[in-house]
Amino acid sequence: MNLHLVISHSCASSLLNCAIMLKLAMKIEFIHEKETLALENFARLPMLCTFCRKKPVPHIQLKSLAPFGSQQRVVSREKTEDLEVQDEEEEFPFSDVPRPGKRWERKPYPTPMKVLIQRVKEEKRKRQENPCRVLEHPPENGLLVPELVEVAHQVYNAREMLLHGLSKLVNGDSAIPVKRCQFCSEVHIGHLDHQIRSCEGPKCGSRSSTHVWRRGGIRDVVGFPYCYHLYDRVGKPRVVHKERCGVPRLQAIVELCIQAGVDLENYPTKRRTKPVYSIEGRIVDFEQEAEEDSAAKTSVKPVSSSIEVISKLNTFEEDMDMGELGSRTLKSWLDMRSGAVKLMKTYSVITCGYCPEVQVGPKGHKVRMCKAARHQFRDGLHAWQEATIDDLIRPNYVWHVRDPNGPPLYNELKRYYGKAPAIVEFCVQAGAPVPIEYRSMMRLDVVPPARDEYDLVA
Structure with missing residues (x-):
């Protein structure tokens, strides 16, 4: 028995080594994840x-x-x-309704301030190195950008088609009602008034912020701000306070198209064939008037009048139902916005940092008409900065109604409702498909609870 129990030292060490290897193998299997x-x-x-x-x-x-x-x-x-x-x-990028800024706060800068300061320093350095130079790049030198002339015509025609389609949908036989609050700028589209208490007009506290609705129109669906027309955007880019009554005003989107190459009879503009000179920061033009008149007749093709465009549209609308008309109107609005974005990358559009005033051109006007916050410190002048597409074409967000024939929108369930630009909501109720970029904003994937169950939802 003792001989069988005796184990040599070498065998014991081999067994110990085997046990260690088994233990390591078990560790490897344990941490195999x-x-x-x-x-x-x-x-x-x-x-x-x-x-x-x-x-x-x-x-x-x-x-x-x-x-x-x-x-x-x-x-x-x-x-x-x-x-x-x-x-x-x-x-399908997620996008929500931008929060409106406070009245005493300035709008955010689209371009950071550091980048703007670097641009000014670079321009100053070039001016010091070469005080007398010819401006090479359009439209700063007074010439048109050839690639954007056709885009300007497309934007102008899309605007005409948009307004014509809205007139048919708002004032037609099967018109969709547009309503606006009597005391604030709230707009609602639909047969039933919504019950969301969001009025901020005068004496809203006595009404518990309830809206008082009245009939609206096309201007409530899509908003085009007005600006001063510039005859020479390079030679005289500013309108002073004394000239405010003598210079015509028109829609900013139309002024942008005119400066980009669209010719209108009621709003003449100066066209050049030779670039201008910059002498110590001042613009000097050596082109004769006779050459300018001949250039204005031959350089830019005339745009078709609105009467011709409307007559062409009426011929195609005879066999068109309401859904097709809404789809075409919505497509015109999207094309106009996309084309305006292309034009704004080259032709500068500026806006006031505190009020909705817009001016198309390299500089802002000096008319003392600002009544927003801190206007006393600026003597009524605007605080100009770079504009965005929403400043040029105001979207005017409204509440989205999923079922136009269903119950109205309740104040208790407003957190489950989405919003959309008024023109998008108007065309969708007319039968147009929902654009991809506005699906998340309209919250189509959210199922609102019943009115008696909203307090049970987390």
């Missing part, structure tokens, strides 16, 4: 391999521990899911 194993766990492998007469393993990847192809399929599936999510986010 990690991608790689640290080398500290294998510091003792060379000593163990003297017993088993095998070479040490310097590094083990845990992918080999899983069944063949299973982990690779999991990784590939995760990558494809991430790519699909990224594609959906790029194709």
Whole structure:
């Protein structure tokens, strides 16, 4: 019995080494979910391999521990899911209604102030290096950008089609009612008035912020701010206070099209064939008047009048139902906005930082007509800054009505309702499909609870 119980020292050491190897193997299997194993766990492998007469393993990847192809399929599936999510986010970006700023706060700058300061310093440096120089790049030199002339005509025609389609939908036989609050700028589209208490007009406290509705029109659906017309945007880019009554005003989107290449009889403008000079920061023009008159007749093709455009549209609207008319009107609005964005990248449009005044041109006018916050410190002058597309074409957001024939919008459920620009909501109720970029804003994926269940929802 004692002989069987006696174990040599070499056998005991071999059994101990085997136990250590089994323990390490169990540790490896326990942490197989990690991608790689640290080398500290294998510091003792060379000593163990003297017993088993095998070479040490310097590094083990845990992918080999899983069944063949299973982990690779999991990784590939995760990558494809991430790519699909990224594609959906790029194709359908989330956008919400921008929060209105406070009246005493200035609008945010589209371009950072540091970038604007660098541009001014660069212009000053060029002016000091070459005081007398010819401006090369249009439209700063008085010439038109040839690539944007056709875009300007498309924007102008899209505006005419938009206004014509809205006139048919607002004043037609099966017109969609447009309502506006009597005391504030709230607009609602639909047969039933909404019950959301958001009025901020005079004496709104006595009415518990309830709106008082009246009939609206086309101006409530889409808003075009007005600006002063510039005959020479390079030679005389500003309108002073004394000239405020003698200079005509027109819609800013029309003025942008005129400066980009559209010719209108009622609003003449100066066209050049030679670039202007900049002498110590002042614009000097050496072109003769006879050459300017001939250039104005030959450089830009005349745009078709609104009467001709409307007559062409009437011929196509005879067999068109309300849904097709709404789709075409909405497409005109989207085309006008996209074209205006292209024009604004080259032709400067500026707005006041405190009020909705807009001016198309390299500089703002000096008419003392600002009545917004801190206008006393500016002597009524505007605080000009770079404008955005929403300053040029005001969207005027309204509440989205999912079912025009259903119940009205309740104040208790306003957190579940979405919003959209008035023209989008108007055309969608007419039968047009919802644009992709406004689906998240209208909250089409949110299911509002019943009126008696809103307090039970977290």
